[in-house]
Amino acid sequence: MSRDLVDDPTQHLQYMRHLQQSQPSRPPIERFGQGYQDYMQSPLQPLTDNLESITYEVFEKDPVKYEWYERAVALALKDLRALLGDERQIIVAVAGAGRGPLVTRVLQASRKTGINVKCYAVEKNPNAHLLLQRRNATDPLWANQVTVVASDMRSWPGPTLPNDGSALTKTDLLVSELLGSFADNELSPECLDGVQHVLHPGHGISIPQSYSAHLTPIASPRLHSDLLSRASTDISLSVSEKWEIPYVVMLHQFDYISTAPPTTSPEVPQTPDVQQAWSFSHPVAPEILAHARQRGAGGTVADTGTPYSGPTTNDHNARSCTLRFACADRGVCHGLAGYFETVLYSSPNRPKHNNNNSEQQTIELSTNPVTMAEKSKDMISWFPIFFPLKTPLHIPDGGEMEVSMWRQTDDRKVWYEWVVEVYMRVPVGEGGSGKRMRVGISELHSSRRNGCMM
Ligand SMILES: C[S@@+](CC[C@H](N)C(=O)[O-])C[C@H]1O[C@@H](n2cnc3c(N)ncnc32)[C@H](O)[C@@H]1O
Secondary structure (H helix, E strand, O other): OOHHHHHOHHHHHHHHHHHHHOOOOOOHHHHHOOOOEOOOEOOOOOOOOOOOHHHHHHHOOOOOHHHHHHHHHHHHHHHHHHHHOOOOOEEEEEEOOOOOHHHHHHHHHHHHHOOOEEEEEEEOOHHHHHHHHHHHHHOOOOOOOOEEEEOOHHHOOOOEEOOEEEEEOOEOEEEEOOOEOOEHHHOHHHHHHHHHHHEOOOOOEEEOOEEEEEEEEEEOHHHHHHHHHOOOOOOOOOHHHHHOOOEEOEOOOOEEOOEEOOOOOOOOOOEEOOEEEEEEEOOOOHHHHHHHHHHHOOOEOOOOOOEOOOOOOOHHHOEEEEEEEEEOOOEEEEEEEEEEEEEEEEOOOOOOOOOOHHHOOEEEEEOOOOOHHHHHOOOOOOOOEEEEEEEEEEEOOOEEEEEEEEEEEOOOEEEEEEEEEEEEEEOOOOOOOOEEEEEEEOOOEEOHHHOEEO
């Protein structure tokens, strides 16, 4: 290289610019999450708190979620029309409408499919309600045709008949998006139970139809030391309670502890072993809700006259799981990473395997790292959730972790509890598979004191 070139920084600068400009663009979640890596936030509680307009604005930037909802609504409208015929409008309610993006998608699906709908937008946040009314008056697609209802969905009596404002009717399609990073942690099950009475008991469809919570153990010294060094800046939390609540966080510097298949070979691609904790489906079987109502009203055990004791009205929304994770390599577990999957709509009328996306039979969203690329690549609305462990757990080579988790509830709130155990096999005699011995266990963590109010 000539001395001139070495001394002239312009060429070096040009080359650096070239490298910078020819970088592949970063995936949307990385662009969107810039500055949020490993930053732990308390999960939103849209049921108890009223979200600000800026929070809705951030949700609405998602390039995938709303598009997938529109596809799901279009599929459901086609199935409802096939069932109910062309004569009457399909009645659709968006429950928890926010500033109205899902209402717009319902109206777009209606226009694209040519299926006439009557749309209701139900929202309990008074600020969002004002925005919905304005949108109804100004957006040409809405054209003042949407009925905006300012109410908690659980106390909404339901739509009224067009020609008789006092007679109630049922909705054919109930669209909601009340999901948190761990599926049910923003109390979607409780809200949808409370509004199910407005859905037609025969053919009524809920979008989403189901959702499930998923988890896997992770190592993240960074999150652990961040929590260790946190004095309780949040005045509502005592110092020890910081270990007893889950956090929403864009995981960045971390490792999966259990991979499937468990192997130490560098040639086999490693995917995390993310397992399903539990799931919810909607609409719920009417007997379950009737039973819960009966218990809540202090009813009696059917045919016996014995008063109910113990179980509360929300017991059917309690869940629990025990999951085993094989760990090929030794490591340290600092907590559990949580994700969700949801089936927005699965049409019973279309062929199972259809490569044409617009006619896809099952429309799903996922934040599970194993299935997200296939189900809803580039979706940005949700970061994972992190359930911390107060004391990190050491896992030996070839160890096994057993995670037990509960979704607990009483009549007022919902909370999570979690405990992790570590096992290893110790040889006994010759040729046997060994004895499974517990070599570590975490504290039982519980977010009861900071549970989500119903
Ligand atoms: C996650 S936001 C989704 C908003 C909007 N649908 C979207 O997708 O952008 C959930 C919305 O549901 C509302 N919400 C939650 N629980 C509700 C309830 N019980 N009754 C009525 N609205 C509720 C919240 O105020 C919030 O606007």
